[in-house]
Amino acid sequence: MIGLEVHAELLTESKIFCSCTTKFGGEPNTHVCPVCLGLPGTLPVLNKKVVEYAVRAGLALNCTIANFSKMDRKNYFYPDLPKAYQISQYDLPLCSNGYVEIEVDGKVKKIGIKRIHIEEDAGKLLHENTDGSLVDYNRAGVPLIEIVSEPDMSTPEEAYQYLTKLKSILEYTEVSDCKMQEGSLRVDTNVSVRPVGSTELGTKIELKNLNSFKAVQKALEYEIKRQVKVLEEGGTIVQETRRWNESKGITEPMRTKEEAHDYRYFPEPDLVPIIVTDEWKEEIRKSLPEMPHHKRERFIAEYGLPEYDAKIITSSKKMADFFEKCVLEYDSPKAVSNWLMGEFSRLMNETGKEIDEVPVTPQMLAKLLKLIDNGVISGSIAKTVFEEMFGTGKEPEVVVEEKGLKQIANENELREIIKKVIAENPKSVEDYKNGKEKAMGFLVGQVMKATKGKANPQLTNQILKEELSK
Amino acid sequence: MAISRSEVEHVAKLARLKFSQEEIEEFTVQLSKIIDYVNKLNELDTENVEPTAHIVPIYNVFREDEVKPSMDRDKILMNALYKENGCFKVPKIIE
Numbered sequence: 001m002i003g004l005e006v007h008a009e010l011l012t013e014s015k016i017f018c019s020c021t022t023k024f025g026g027e028p029n030t031h032v033c034p035v036c037l038g039l040p041g042t043l044p045v046l047n048k049k050v051v052e053y054a055v056r057a058g059l060a061l062n063c064t065i066a067n068f069s070k071m072d073r074k075n076y077f078y079p080d081l082p083k084a085y086q087i088s089q090y091d092l093p094l095c096s097n098g099y100v101e102i103e104v105d106g107k108v109k110k111i112g113i114k115r116i117h118i119e120e121d122a123g124k125l126l127h128e129n130t131d132g133s134l135v136d137y138n139r140a141g142v143p144l145i146e147i148v149s150e151p152d153m154s155t156p157e158e159a160y161q162y163l164t165k166l167k168s169i170l171e172y173t174e175v176s177d178c179k180m181q182e183g184s185l186r187v188d189t190n191v192s193v194r195p196v197g198s199t200e201l202g203t204k205i206e207l208k209n210l211n212s213f214k215a216v217q218k219a220l221e222y223e224i225k226r227q228v229k230v231l232e233e234g235g236t237i238v239q240e241t242r243r244w245n246e247s248k249g250i251t252e253p254m255r256t257k258e259e260a261h262d263y264r265y266f267p268e269p270d271l272v273p274i275i276v277t278d279e280w281k282e283e284i285r286k287s288l289p290e291m292p293h294h295k296r297e298r299f300i301a302e303y304g305l306p307e308y309d310a311k312i313i314t315s316s317k318k319m320a321d322f323f324e325k326c327v328l329e330y331d332s333p334k335a336v337s338n339w340l341m342g343e344f345s346r347l348m349n350e351t352g353k354e355i356d357e358v359p360v361t362p363q364m365l366a367k368l369l370k371l372i373d374n375g376v377i378s379g380s381i382a383k384t385v386f387e388e389m390f391g392t393g394k395e396p397e398v399v400v401e402e403k404g405l406k407q408i409a410n411e412n413e414l415r416e417i418i419k420k421v422i423a424e425n426p427k428s429v430e431d432y433k434n435g436k437e438k439a440m441g442f443l444v445g446q447v448m449k450a451t452k453g454k455a456n457p458q459l460t461n462q463i464l465k466e467e468l469s470k
Numbered sequence: 471m472a473i474s475r476s477e478v479e480h481v482a483k484l485a486r487l488k489f490s491q492e493e494i495e496e497f498t499v500q501l502s503k504i505i506d507y508v509n510k511l512n513e514l515d516t517e518n519v520e521p522t523a524h525i526v527p528i529y530n531v532f533r534e535d536e537v538k539p540s541m542d543r544d545k546i547l548m549n550a551l552y553k554e555n556g557c558f559k560v561p562k563i564i565e
């Protein structure tokens with residue numbers, strides 16, 4: 001059984017209880033004030049947008065929104081926590097009882113969401129100093145939602161699918177940018193195994209230091225194998241927190257803090273309760289953008305995309321937006337979708353870039369596709385042009401010009417080249433005349449080679465046939 | 471006795487406080503008395519009373535999501551016992 005806890009930073013401008021900026025980066029301790037530092041005599045005031053964003057996420061994740069909710073103090077000592085307590089929510093979270101639908105092996109499965117609560121982030125410890133640790137409180141007080149799943153996932157693959165879906169929904173609702181590398185999305189997981197048929201709960205192991213969804217999946221795979229092995233050898237699982245060691249590909253025990261966690265939660269006396277009326281809830285519901293499954297259906301109906309394409313394109317809001325902008329300029333949705341799922345995705349995977357970090361705009365892709373239609377370049381040359389655009393941000397016609405990639409569509413010019421190819425490959429010509437269709441493909445390939453791929457394919461075929469039947 | 475000696479030790483540990491044996495004895499008695507006293511409230515019938523976290527009926531005190539300048543870093547670090555490279559410096563923490 002696998003359960004996941006996801007922390008997502010909310011995209012507000014200011015922190016949860018003070019007016020400091022939430023901007024990522026910045027010199028250490030420059031986004032700090034007496035409130036987020038918890039100096040005596042200061043009072044926190046809740047950022048209204050934090051409540052709205054959390055409710056928005058809750059609605060998108062099919063949660064019940066609490067009419068009455070409150071903040072609580074979670075007490076523990078750690079240098080990244082300036083007040084020695086974190087303002088969080090304990091028994092009355094803003095959202096509860098939601099679910100996410102995932103698809104595994106073609107079957108839809110509902111993964112329950114136990115609760116979503118709002119809380120403040122802690123600061124950051126820098127360990128580079130040899131005789132002490134340095135603390136940067138810029139992140140202290142940045143608003144978070146913590147999304148706690150039910151332990152409904154039974155395989156690492158399901159955990160991966162859940163995270164992917166959750167991220168997509170959070171991006172769609174625009175409450176978080178979900179950048180794992182900047183720490184705006186963090187994942188902890190717990191896992192326990194039990195023999196088939198047993199109803200007894202296994203011992204829960206918490207896993208930390210999971211820096212990507214793939215790491216979550218790999219860590220879970222390793223941990224499940226480890227636990228099964230321990231049990232098969234007659235051992236017992238000790239409840240503990242383990243960290244994922246990415247380079248070794250194993251989980252290892254973390255040095256546990258001295259005392260058992262005893263957070264002594266109590267109601268935060270400095271903040272009054274939150275009441276979300278039905279009117280407010282409905283207002284927030286109206287602000288929800290189109291969700292992935294609705295968008296998927298619309299893409300099928302409106303653009304005639306196959307279901308497979310629609311699913312992939314709408315899995316990321318940014319890609320869906322890119323697609324729609326491109327289709328406005330170039331009215332062949334299937335061609336656009338092919339490019340997005342093909343070359344575009346391939347290069348994004350290779351470079352690890354998100355679509356909004358790539359210098360190619362929807363307009364530029366549309367221009368490239370028009371160049372193919374107009375016969376300026378061939379489809380295969382377009383891939384070369386695209387790669388250059390992807391790397392440099394240059395317009396397609398500029399790349400074609402600079403690299404001399406214009407298609408050879410001049411009949412005389414092409415006929416000369418083809419005659420030469422025929423003269424140089426008597427064996428293939430012979431084969432072709434003896435009925436070997438394959439030889440034709442070889443000859444086309446030779447023409448492409450001679451022209452560095454710039455020969456117009458249709459024209460090449462036509463002239464080749466003419467010349468061969470002479 | 472409403473509170474045990476080991477509970478006092480546990481709470482002291484959570485609060486990072488160190489006491490002598492005599493002090494722990496003393497606090498066990500004193501804290502027990504305080505808790506016994508507060509326990510009187512349990513005699514009240516609260517069957518039909520809504521639980522509350524605040525005694526004044528005020529809700530939804532919010533601020534708008536607006537950024538204002540933070541405090542000057544020199545001022546922020548003024549009270550720090552130890553500082554380095556614009557950061558607060560604390561005893562080494564190893565995870």
Ligand SMILES: [Zn+2]
Pocket residue numbers: 015018019020031032033034035036037141540
């Ligand atoms: Zn602040």
